[in-house]
Structure formats: C-alpha cells, structure tokens
Amino acid sequence: MNKREISKSALGRIPLYISYIESMPQEVETVSAAKISRDLGLGEVQVRKDLAVICKNGRPKIGYNRKVLESSLKDFMTVENGGAVIVGAGKMGRALLEYGGFETYGTKILAAFEKNIEHPVNLPLGKRILPIGCINEFCAENDVKIGIITTPPESAQSVLNLLCECGIKLIWCFAPGRLYKPADVVIQYENLALSLAHLKLQNRSINETED
Numbered sequence: 202m203n204k205r206e207i208s209k210s211a212l213g214r215i216p217l218y219i220s221y222i223e224s225m226p227q228e229v230e231t232v233s234a235a236k237i238s239r240d241l242g243l244g245e246v247q248v249r250k251d252l253a254v255i256c257k258n259g260r261p262k263i264g265y266n267r268k269v270l271e272s273s274l275k276d277f278m279t280v281e282n283g284g285a286v287i288v289g290a291g292k293m294g295r296a297l298l299e300y301g302g303f304e305t306y307g308t309k310i311l312a313a314f315e316k317n318i319e320h321p322v323n324l325p326l327g328k329r330i331l332p333i334g335c336i337n338e339f340c341a342e343n344d345v346k347i348g349i350i351t352t353p354p355e356s357a358q359s360v361l362n363l364l365c366e367c368g369i370k371l372i373w374c375f376a377p378g379r380l381y382k383p384a385d386v387v388i389q390y391e392n393l394a395l396s397l398a399h400l401k402l403q404n405r406s407i408n409e410t411e412d
Contacts, residue, residue, distance in 0.1 A: 215274055270341075291349065312331050314331050351376070
C-alpha cells in the first residue's frame with residue numbers, strides 16, 4: 202500500500218483511532234466505523250474512508266476485527282527500517298528521549314547527541330546521549346529516518362545541515378524560526394509557546410461567544 206494515498210488530515214486522525222482501540226475492553230473482538238465515529242465525534246463517512254485505506258479487513262454490518270485493525274493502524278504509522286535521533290540533549294531533548302509514548306505510534310527514538318560531551322552518557326531507562334561526532338556512523342548503522350532538533354535557534358541550521366549529511370530527510374524541529382533545507386527534506390516545526398497562545402485565544406473566543 203502506498204502511504205501517500207491517505208490525506209494529511211486523515212493521517213492526523215490515526216493516533217486518535219489507535220488510542221481509542223487501545224482503550225476498549227480486551228474482550229471486544231470487533232468494532233465498526235459507525236461506533237468509532239460516534240464515540241470520537243467524527244463523521245462516519247470520514248472514518249470509513251480513513252480505515253478503508255489502511256485495513257481491508259472490514260465486513261458490512263460487522264465491522265473490523267479489533268486486533269487486526271489495531272495492528273494495521275500501528276503498522277501504517279511505523280517508519281520503515283529505521284528510528285529517530287535527537288540533536289540537543291538539554292531539558293527538552295532529554296524529556297523527548299525518555300518519553301516512551303512515541304513507540305505506540307511507530308517511532309522509536311534511539312539516542313540523543315550533544316556537542317558538549319566527550320563520552321556516552323547512559324540514562325536510567327536505557328537510552329544514551331552520545332557525542333555529536335558519533336552521529337554519522339550511528340545513523341548509517343541504524344538506518345535512522347527522522348532527526349529531532351532541540352538545540353538553541355542559533356545552532357539549528359548547522360544541525361539541520363548535519364542531519365542532511367547523514368541522509369535524514371524527515372525533521373521535527375523545536376527551534377524557533379525557519380531553516381533553509383534541500384527540496385527533498387520535510388520539516389515539521391513545533392512551537393510550544395505558540396500552541397499555548399492559540400489555546401488561550403480559543404478560550405477567549407468561547408467566553409466572548411457565551412457573553
């Protein structure tokens with residue numbers, strides 16, 4: 202199956218479907234698109250289209266085998282033959298490195314890299330922080346697909362350049378600002394402060410509506 206068949210908006214709903222199915226009682230064997238749409242407050246046609254692209258196990262009036270659907274969704278979210286690395290092992294980088302929830306959605310963060318250390322640092326949960334000089338060899342040996350930038354903004358461009366040299370084309374960037382990139386590299390920017398500001402604006406909008 203070509204993963205490009207699914208739209209970006211549908212791709213964003215897959216983690217929601219996975220979380221929903223994982224929360225169901227273990228004795229439940231089947232689940233329908235109609236039930237999923239009702240419980241999640243989504244359009245039934247929308248859910249049917251999303252699931253049809255990912256799992257061919259659905260049956261009219263019965264729905265999907267719950268385990269097969271869960272497995273199909275998780276397989277779809279998995280980055281094939283590779284994981285992710287973090288560059289920048291400050292508070293943000295360490296928090297992301299030690300967070301286990303990414304693996305639920307198919308991404309394993311393998312290690313973090315830091316320029317201010319000379320020897321590997323072993324963390325309590327088994328993850329490691331490695332000297333930045335090891336990154337090329339590490340990425341080649343582990344077929345890394347995703348690079349996560351958690352450095353200060355003044356270092357972000359050089360880090361992006363380094364990740365591109367390692368053959369990484371998918372970037373998750375927490376540094377503010379926009380970076381210059383090759384045409385075949387995809388960057389997802391994450392601005393936590395901006396997300397919080399949006400939340401506050403939504404709250405103000407709700408209050409104004411109520412008034």
